[in-house]
Amino acid sequence: MFNNNPRETRGTEERNQRVRFTGLDAGYPGRPVLRQLSGDIAALAMTALVGPNGSGKSTLLGVLAGVIQATAGELRYSEGRPPAFVPQRGAAGDALPLTVRQTVEMGRWGARGLWRRPTRQDRAVVDSAMERLAVADLAARQLGELSGGQRQRVLIAQGLAQQSDLLLLDEPATGLDPEARGRIATLLTELVADGTTVVQATHDLEAARAADACLLLDEGRLVGQGTPEQVLTATALARAW
Numbered sequence: 001m002f003n004n005n006p007r008e009t010r011g012t013e014e015r016n017q018r019v020r021f022t023g024l025d026a027g028y029p030g031r032p033v034l035r036q037l038s039g040d041i042a043a044l045a046m047t048a049l050v051g052p053n054g055s056g057k058s059t060l061l062g063v064l065a066g067v068i069q070a071t072a073g074e075l076r077y078s079e080g081r082p083p084a085f086v087p088q089r090g091a092a093g094d095a096l097p098l099t100v101r102q103t104v105e106m107g108r109w110g111a112r113g114l115w116r117r118p119t120r121q122d123r124a125v126v127d128s129a130m131e132r133l134a135v136a137d138l139a140a141r142q143l144g145e146l147s148g149g150q151r152q153r154v155l156i157a158q159g160l161a162q163q164s165d166l167l168l169l170d171e172p173a174t175g176l177d178p179e180a181r182g183r184i185a186t187l188l189t190e191l192v193a194d195g196t197t198v199v200q201a202t203h204d205l206e207a208a209r210a211a212d213a214c215l216l217l218d219e220g221r222l223v224g225q226g227t228p229e230q231v232l233t234a235t236a237l238a239r240a241w
């Protein structure tokens with residue numbers, strides 16, 4: 001059925017977008033990376049950020065998470081909680097003397113403040129996040145003594161503990177064995193079904209194909225946006241994978 005009311009259509013579109021960015025430039029001191037990016041992140045859906053190494057996926061996630069400031073352009077979020085960001089493993093200070101439980105508890109800092117004692121509710125959220133990522137039995141272990149894949153799951157649990165409706169993950173499947181990868185894929189699908197908007201940067205073609213939408217980056221520009229079928233063409237695949 002066509003909708004002839006443009007105001008209503010616009011309203012619906014805006015509700016369907018969790019984040020919209022227009023003319024975005026961003027990068028690092030002396031190194032511009034993203035150039036004039038315009039696009040959107042569909043609400044209550046899974047978006048895969050794909051593109052070759054160095055194309056700007058992590059930088060875009062950093063901008064969406066608010067840890068990298070755009071130097072130009074506009075970024076608009078629909079109403080919701082501040083995003084939860086799970087950066088790439090190496091970026092997360094693996095050497096800090098923290099237990100698994102303390103690491104996941106850090107996900108509650110935004111909700112309760114750094115100095116307040118965890119409430120029963122905080123503890124329940126942390127327990128549940130550790131259970132979902134199958135790291136509850138590692139709770140007392142030091143983060144630094146875990147395997148790469150275990151650490152990755154702990155960091156995803158920390159993201160989950162933030163209970164945001166916008167979850168941003170940078171290559172969450174990296175370093176995981178096929179079983180753990182499958183478990184993460186299922187978890188992310190469940191989160192979307194439960195009302196979370198998920199964005200993941202990925203080199204995992206299977207994960208990208210399973211997403212609702214793909215954003216394809218190349219040399220800091222957005223060169224494709226749409227469904228996986230539209231974006232993951234033979235040419236795009238040859239370049240990115």
Ligand SMILES: Nc1ncnc2c1ncn2[C@@H]1O[C@H](COP(=O)(O)OP(=O)(O)OP(=O)(O)O)[C@@H](O)[C@H]1O
Nearest residue numbers: 028031033051052053054055056057058059060201
């Ligand atoms: N902290 C930094 N300081 C300066 N330049 C950086 C920094 N982080 C990334 N870059 C540069 O920014 C560009 C984009 O990097 P980015 O990490 O966003 O790419 P990516 O698509 O996530 O790559 P990959 O697939 O390898 O993770 C690259 O040229 C990279 O060298």
